[in-house]
Amino acid sequence: MANVLVNAPKTAAKGETVEIKALILHPMETGFRTGTNGRIIPRNIIERFSATWNGAEIFRMDLSPAIAANPFVSFFATASESGTIALRWTGDEGFVAEHQVAITVT
Amino acid sequence: MTRLGVGASLVSVFAATLALAQTTTPTTAPLPPDDPRHSGYRDMGAELRRMQDDDTANPAMLFVQSGQALWQQKAGAAGKSCADCHQEVAQSMKGVAARYPALPPGADQPVDLEGRINLCRTERQKAPAFAPESPELLGLAAYVALQSRGQPIAPPDDPALAPFRSVGEAIYRDRQGQLNLSCSSCHDDNAGKRLAGAPIPQGHPTGYPIYRLEWQTLGSLKRRLRNCLVGMRAEGWDWDDPQYVALELYLMARARGMAMDAPAVRP
Numbered sequence: 481m482a483n484v485l486v487n488a489p490k491t492a493a494k495g496e497t498v499e500i501k502a503l504i505l506h507p508m509e510t511g512f513r514t515g516t517n518g519r520i521i522p523r524n525i526i527e528r529f530s531a532t533w534n535g536a537e538i539f540r541m542d543l544s545p546a547i548a549a550n551p552f553v554s555f556f557a558t559a560s561e562s563g564t565i566a567l568r569w570t571g572d573e574g575f576v577a578e579h580q581v582a583i584t585v586t
Numbered sequence: 587m588t589r590l591g592v593g594a595s596l597v598s599v600f601a602a603t604l605a606l607a608q609t610t611t612p613t614t615a616p617l618p619p620d621d622p623r624h625s626g627y628r629d630m631g632a633e634l635r636r637m638q639d640d641d642t643a644n645p646a647m648l649f650v651q652s653g654q655a656l657w658q659q660k661a662g663a664a665g666k667s668c669a670d671c672h673q674e675v676a677q678s679m680k681g682v683a684a685r686y687p688a689l690p691p692g693a694d695q696p697v698d699l700e701g702r703i704n705l706c707r708t709e710r711q712k713a714p715a716f717a718p719e720s721p722e723l724l725g726l727a728a729y730v731a732l733q734s735r736g737q738p739i740a741p742p743d744d745p746a747l748a749p750f751r752s753v754g755e756a757i758y759r760d761r762q763g764q765l766n767l768s769c770s771s772c773h774d775d776n777a778g779k780r781l782a783g784a785p786i787p788q789g790h791p792t793g794y795p796i797y798r799l800e801w802q803t804l805g806s807l808k809r810r811l812r813n814c815l816v817g818m819r820a821e822g823w824d825w826d827d828p829q830y831v832a833l834e835l836y837l838m839a840r841a842r843g844m845a846m847d848a849p850a851v852r853p
Contacts, residue, residue: 483648483651483652484648485641485642485647485648485651486642487640487642487643501642501643503642503643503645503647503648504648505645505648505649505652508802548799548802549802549803550645550648550802550803552643552645
């Protein structure tokens with residue numbers, strides 16, 4: 481189970497710009513470091529982060545090995561309708577994490 | 587703005603607590619306004635302070651979440667969880683991190699918070715001890731330390747601790763390593779100045795375990811002390827060396843009355 485912290489407003493006025501902040505526990509191992517046995521530690525990063533609002537994509541980003549461990553992402557969206565914001569992280573070694581927050585737009 | 591998220595309201599509550607602590611009026615034992623001591627929090631830039639103040643931006647809170655899950659989880663041959671003995675963490679663990687290291691009943695050696703957690707593991711839960719700096723141990727330590735936020739550091743007045751504390755003070759004051767430095771050379775004589783561009787803090791352990799950006803993870807006070815030993819080109823001690831606990835005892839006495847801000851973010 482992935483460890484995620486999301487900070488998004490629970491309510492917003494229609495047309496308002498809201499900020500959504502997401503933090504996830506992940507080592508973001510670059511694939512360039514060697515372990516104590518001298519061998520390369522295999523790359524293990526989050527490759528993609530995406531967010532949907534009631535199923536429609538509102539934000540997407542590709543992550544690179546240069547991004548530090550436990551990546552923090554902040555982005556903005558315009559509140560149009562009440563519903564669910566779903567966040568999804570996917571990466572190496574079959575990593576998948578999902579988190580949903582509900583928002584009421586008035 | 588109508589930002590009413592649970593996270594956001596938690597954050598503002600914490601920000602208020604912290605602001606209170608920083609203006610030298612903590613709840614129980616106020617520091618006099620002319621007290622020259624301050625937490626490393628004040629030596630950080632505004633961005634890092636904001637990162638620490640926001641519980642959804644402070645990466646240490648990810649480890650707190652893991653610690654919270656472990657607190658409830660039964661472990662070992664005894665089949666007990668932390669919660670089975672200690673119940674509600676907010677009451678039972680309030681101020682605990684602010685008074686460790688301490689002497690466990692009947693023991694002849696003091697233990698720090700991580701050591702105490704491992705004692706509970708081996709003696710009460712009959713489970714294997716966590717490895718030093720393991721995410722499980724740090725997570726539990728962070729979860730326990732969080733309950734002391736804003737509490738003044740209050741080392742026990744147990745006279746049996748005094749000899750260990752004076753060993754710690756000797757370690758703090760004695761020069762060691764190829765650079766011939768003592769802890770005191772930096773953290774007393776040159777605190778507030780810069781070492782190769784980085785501000786030298788006063789070295790008060792108010793926020794441990796800390797999320798250190800350089801480590802990209804949570805780390806204990808022991809790890810920080812090892813880091814300092816390496817920096818002064820002294821010989822590092824093994825993780826179970828009692829010198830760490832002695833030094834931690836002295837550092838906590840030196841920071842007596844200062845408000846805890848664990849789990850902190852540091853550069």
